[in-house]
Amino acid sequence: MELMNELLEKYFRGETSLEEERALKKYFLKGTVAAEHEIYRTMFEVFKHESNETANAPLKKVIPEQRKIKRVWFQTFAYSAVAASLFLLVWIQFPHATDDFAVIDGKKIESPEYVQRYTEIKLSKVNNILARSMEPMKSFNHVRQNMETLQNVRDIRNKMNSLQSKLQIK
């Protein structure tokens, strides 16, 4: 009895060894329990009952999956960060590709002046061909403008005729 009292005191102080705890469990679950210790029997029975319980299947699955998701997310984030850093490094390190270049006889010429001159020549050529070939259209427009003047003269004459006829009636 004395021993059990000591063990119980140690147990509630959290100082018992595994061996002592086993002795306590044995006492409460199998042995004859003293009346003064009867209040602790229920507690040890609950402990025994809980130690026999097993976790439900979904709980077992959920915990590892949550960890996995977190790990995957972290890995994705880490890989993205590394990839972005590498891309930035390459972007900064290497010269930016320019859109202005010429390829003549298979050789790439990255001279803005050359590209500009080449483009100017080509565009001017197109402009000149268009200007020359459209010359008759300009003449046509000129004739049309002159015809508009004649149309005005005709309108004035018609108005005069109209006025004249009105005056004759009166």
Place this chain on the structure above:
Amino acid sequence: MKKIMTLVALLLLVSATQAQTLQSFFEKYSSDERFEYVSVGKGMMNIGHAFGGNKKDNSEMMSKMKSIKILTLNAEASSALMRSVVSELDQVVEKGNFETAVEARDKGERVHIYYRFTGKDNADMIIVTKEKGELSLIWINGKMTKDEMMHTFSKNGKGLNSLGIV
């Protein structure tokens, strides 16, 4: 909603395919040693005066252009290469839904100008010049309306519209 999304996806696919055809044509021959190829990006704004017209109009026009690509082939008109390229170009123009803006000829030199719109104000213009032993293709891409495009080539401020062509 699903139908709208499908239609939008189809439209995007069609416009991408159209651009790809012209793009692939230029890509194919840009690395060919028999061709001269020049690419001008948006940064080069000093070529505006080559179009003629006044300085203000030119700078406005150049700000709307995204890129200019020029492909030149120096070969006899009767050569197999020239015939093949011209035939391929005709297919690109036909399949790419290009419309003809101008066809002009002067002393053995010919100019054909084709254009199309692939989105809101996104325009492609191809200028083909054919002369003895030379074929030049100029592809201008930019954010232009039809009117702006027709004023691209002007002489003394008079564009194609003012000549009554379009």
